[in-house]
Amino acid sequence: MFVSSQNSPPVFKDFTLVMPAVAVGNVGQLAVDLIVSTLNMSRVGYMHTDCLIPMAGNNPYSTSKEDAEELHTPAEVYTAAELKLAVLQIRAPIIQTKSKRFRQQLVSWIKASGFSRTVVLSSSHAYQRDDQQLQGSPLRYLVTPSLLGVSADALKELGWREMERTPAFPGVTDTDAEPRLSIPGGGITKGLYSDSCAEDLPLAVLLLFCSEGDNIPDAFALVNHLNDWLHLLDNQDQAPKNKWKIPTSWSLLFGSGIPPALF
Amino acid sequence: MATFFGEVLSVYSRAVEEEDEDIVENEEDEEIRRELEKKREVNLLWSPEILQSLTSGNKLQCSDFILAVGHNAASFLSAYVLSSSNWDAVGRASVWNERSRAVAGQSSEDSACVFYRHKDNPSVLICRVTCYIAEDQLFQWAEKVFDCVQHRGLNVTVLSDSSVADYKTENYLSSSSAPFLRSLHTTAFSDQPVCQSLEQPNIVTGLPAAVLNHCQVHCIAAAVYQCYSDVIGPDSVTMETYTPVLTKLGKVMQLVQPPSTDVLSKFVRSTDIQSNLYI
Numbered sequence: 001m002f003v004s005s006q007n008s009p010p011v012f013k014d015f016t017l018v019m020p021a022v023a024v025g026n027v028g029q030l031a032v033d034l035i036v037s038t039l040n041m042s043r044v045g046y047m048h049t050d051c052l053i054p055m056a057g058n059n060p061y062s063t064s065k066e067d068a069e070e071l072h073t074p075a076e077v078y079t080a081a082e083l084k085l086a087v088l089q090i091r092a093p094i095i096q097t098k099s100k101r102f103r104q105q106l107v108s109w110i111k112a113s114g115f116s117r118t119v120v121l122s123s124s125h126a127y128q129r130d131d132q133q134l135q136g137s138p139l140r141y142l143v144t145p146s147l148l149g150v151s152a153d154a155l156k157e158l159g160w161r162e163m164e165r166t167p168a169f170p171g172v173t174d175t176d177a178e179p180r181l182s183i184p185g186g187g188i189t190k191g192l193y194s195d196s197c198a199e200d201l202p203l204a205v206l207l208l209f210c211s212e213g214d215n216i217p218d219a220f221a222l223v224n225h226l227n228d229w230l231h232l233l234d235n236q237d238q239a240p241k242n243k244w245k246i247p248t249s250w251s252l253l254f255g256s257g258i259p260p261a262l263f
Numbered sequence: 264m265a266t267f268f269g270e271v272l273s274v275y276s277r278a279v280e281e282e283d284e285d286i287v288e289n290e291e292d293e294e295i296r297r298e299l300e301k302k303r304e305v306n307l308l309w310s311p312e313i314l315q316s317l318t319s320g321n322k323l324q325c326s327d328f329i330l331a332v333g334h335n336a337a338s339f340l341s342a343y344v345l346s347s348s349n350w351d352a353v354g355r356a357s358v359w360n361e362r363s364r365a366v367a368g369q370s371s372e373d374s375a376c377v378f379y380r381h382k383d384n385p386s387v388l389i390c391r392v393t394c395y396i397a398e399d400q401l402f403q404w405a406e407k408v409f410d411c412v413q414h415r416g417l418n419v420t421v422l423s424d425s426s427v428a429d430y431k432t433e434n435y436l437s438s439s440s441a442p443f444l445r446s447l448h449t450t451a452f453s454d455q456p457v458c459q460s461l462e463q464p465n466i467v468t469g470l471p472a473a474v475l476n477h478c479q480v481h482c483i484a485a486a487v488y489q490c491y492s493d494v495i496g497p498d499s500v501t502m503e504t505y506t507p508v509l510t511k512l513g514k515v516m517q518l519v520q521p522p523s524t525d526v527l528s529k530f531v532r533s534t535d536i537q538s539n540l541y542i
Contacts, residue, residue: 054469057463058460
């Protein structure tokens with residue numbers, strides 16, 4: 001699944017992996033774009049899989065004419081070695097019938113690469129929140145047991161709310177209906193979390209309740225929360241500090257320019 | 264989702280389809296799913312000579328592979344290149360999906376995806392694809408085709424039709440600018456593309472993207488020339504837009520002198536009229 005784009009395969013041991021789930025509003029993917037663009041990360045390989053819809057385009061993070069014409073694929077891995085950070089960006093929807101297989105491929109790759117922890121950036125339909133979720137911060141987290149041991153203190157300090165388990169049929173009192181984890185609109189998030197618990201992988205999910213629309217503010221919110229935990233921007237010398245760089249591909253997100261004759 | 268007027272709308276996400284919880288399937292469901300998957304498999308059917316060569320472990324010796332995706336691209340190759348009758352049809356891909364139409368008396372797959380090889384220069388391979396290849400079949404098509412072809416020194420050129428409505432640009436394009444070409448190429452492609460590179464935030468999808476992905480990952484030199492046209496069906500002006508690409512490939516194969524209008528109009532008329540909405 002992972003194919004290196006360089007002469008020698010990259011080493012991921014003890015790196016932190018950040019990856020998005022293709023979810024409502026594409027918030028995770030937008031947040032990952034900000035990370036790659038701001039930290040100027042370099043591509044080290046491709047996830048060559050039949051589980052994603054094919055697409056191709058020029059370099060979405062290009063800053064000059066020289067690097068503009070570089071082909072990019074639907075799923076690629078970038079690293080910032082000095083931060084021991086690796087990022088997987090997914091740019092295309094997962095083929096519906098292959099989502100389980102995609103999760104399996106991901107889990108195998110994460111295990112084989114030796115990442116110290118994985119953070120999945122995701123989102124969930126805001127309209128499906130229940131009464132208690134409507135109040136307070138729209139940010140939620142989930143953590144597998146094996147990561148909880150290591151990060152419990154940090155998470156407590158950040159004051160984040162854990163994703164609640166909600167009853168399947170609210171209002172119906174039925175002894176069989178246990179509250180369960182539900183992440184509507186989250187794509188493979190729930191499945192990936194469950195698989196990671198089963199495989200004892202250190203994995204965390206960071207998600208935001210949101211709706212479809214202009215999700216750029218959501219992406220900023222999510223990536224700032226992530227930064228509060230992982231401190232990705234601390235080493236940046238660029239001023240102003242804590243400023244995320246928007247990639248050049250974030251243009252015309254809502255269509256082409258308007259014909260002047262329209263007015 | 265409830266709106267202000269009391270109606271309930273079903274909300275959808277542009278990113279995700281609602282994922283089915285892992286439904287426990289019974290055996291019958293599983294069998295149906297397996298059979299459907301099998302029916303959707305891409306099958307390559309080669310001529311006996313090539314099949315024998317492949318089964319004995321020798322891949323097709325190929326220096327140039329030209330792929331045309333879409334009616335205009337395919338008709339362009341037919342009119343400007345294949346009409347010289349120096350080409351043998353050496354194989355086809357059979358692809359079945361929800362959009363395959365059964366045409367009475369003829370298998371619709373017959374002419375939809377055909378491979379041709381040059382008689383005098385058998386290392387030049389052309390493929391015309393006019394059928395729809397579904398999202399779950401694209402990767403498979405690219406894998407299976409490139410598995411048959413040797414990669415060393417291979418140059419891939421893809422001609423692809425697209426609608427100008429899909430082209431995003433800041434300055435509104437007036438109708439006089441279409442049709443035009445834009446290119447994308449893999450890192451291994453060291454030549455000069457014949458037209459401007461595809462600007463952000465535009466992307467390529469479908470079969471050309473699947474081919475580019477495969478070539479990028481396997482370090483094969485490949486270039487896609489996407490023609491953005493404002494005409495839906497086959498059109499001679501759109502076809503002519505591809506000419507610079509073949510002039511470049513001229514050393515590999517001879518371009519037929521620009522075909523006569525009779526030849527061109529044959530290709531323009533030959534497709535079924537899908538609907539009479541725009542006549």
